Amino acid sequence: MSVQTTQRYAASLEAALQALYGVSSRADQADISQEVLKMNDAIRTLAERYLDPLQPLADFRQVLLRLADSTHPGQAEA
């Protein structure tokens, strides 16, 4: 992303915060934009690597149970 694009994005944040939530920023917008872009870029990278619209749908809790340690006693009586 170019420096100019990043700067334009940072400049837009304060207005977006006010328009969407009625919240006034108390931070330097460059710091906020850096934090947002860090999260955005990481998720974008992993989404491109691993997400596919036709992949099987997985429920996080079910995956936890499927991968449970052998000391776990299993499903409780509902």
Added chain:
Amino acid sequence: MSQELDWTLAQASQALAEGRSSAQALAEAALRRARTVQARTNAFLAITAEAARSQARLSDGQPRRHALQGIPMAHKDCFARAGERMTVGMRAQRAPDRATATVLARLQACGAVDIGRLHLSEAIAGPSGNNVQFGDCRNAWNPDYISGGSSSGSAVAVASGSVFAALGTDTGGSVRIPASLNGLFGLKPSFGRVSRYGAFPRSLSVDSIGPLARTAQDCALMMQAIAGPDEMDSATVGIAVPDYAGALAHAAQGLRLGILQTDDELDAEVGKGFEHFVSVAARRSGSIQQRRFDDWPLLYPLGDAYAKTEPAQVHAAAMAAGPDSYAKAIYTRTEPGLHLPAVRYIQAGQLRPIMLQRFIEQAFHDVDVLMLPTLPIAAPRISEMDMEAGAAVHSLVPRLTCLTRPFGYLGLPVMSMPMGLDAHGLPMGVQLVGRPYAEARLLSLAHHLSLDLAWSFKPSSLAAAL
């Protein structure tokens, strides 16, 4: 000096069972210690002496029916009590709560004695134990150093002997970090193991509630009381509970240990302490595997996405109504959560089971428990951690949570246990990470390793209690 406050929870319980002490005697000793500790560390937001005395009297008048009966405790002030107000570490006054949190109700049912409400970071946000609204909490071992947070008071109250155990909440390390910095055992259970009903949320998709205590056995006794299905928290439904105390002796037998290698830079003394810990662990398990996870550097921002967007959803209206009711660090840490696109939040959720599966396949290949330090740095002084200075919060938080936050996102159980002291005599901790719902195994391993390390300390000898 109250010798009984140097007992572990299990020892105190035994003394009560054998008539060598009473709930009222323990409560009086705990209340005296709490007042001393409060003056030195600010660990309590409220000491509820009369209520504690009344619970202790009731306990002494009843037949003994549970290990926790008559045991003084106190908890982070983010758990609801019917008819009372919780602060959540914030100045803005909340209405009295209508119901009691499931975990507190379960401890009450066991007959535990609640002596007060404990300090926490504002809005459950922040790993250092600072709080602009109520003042900082100070380390039990040396009040010049940070207590860790956000379960700051929970760690300091237990380490100083004011209580035998406390509950904390953990989203990015909030049980493990203060446990590590105060020489305690702190368990962040698997997602769904313990009901969060009635606990003020930080990040509902990630939050877990766990005990802090002076031994693994004490954590096991606490887990036995609080774990288990609760229809008020759908994440817990259908998940059975093992016999944690019963499994303490044997659940670690024959397990395969690994070191999770990351590229996060460690302080020299943390590295040295970890090396020593691993050498002790190796004597127990034989060979130790080295493991890595390719996507480790990206797990932190994934966890951060939850830890910023979900609190933003909780606090947005109050931020609009009264921006100055929040400390600057809390407010500005929440702001990015209001900006992250919904598409990314959805993707972070879709990626979660995939990342968990990949982590188990790669990092847990031929390994049952992974080890890594809890913090990459030795305990910082309070003066080094000014969260309110400029944009410092954005760099200080990851410095403290880089090794803990990824496991909240993955929903895995993690025990932080002591691994030794740094050059300034402050405790350092190590994380034992298990596969999902491996709490019994982690408690057992921590129990045995603490015996191998000969780890122990007397609360009465710490600066906070003297």
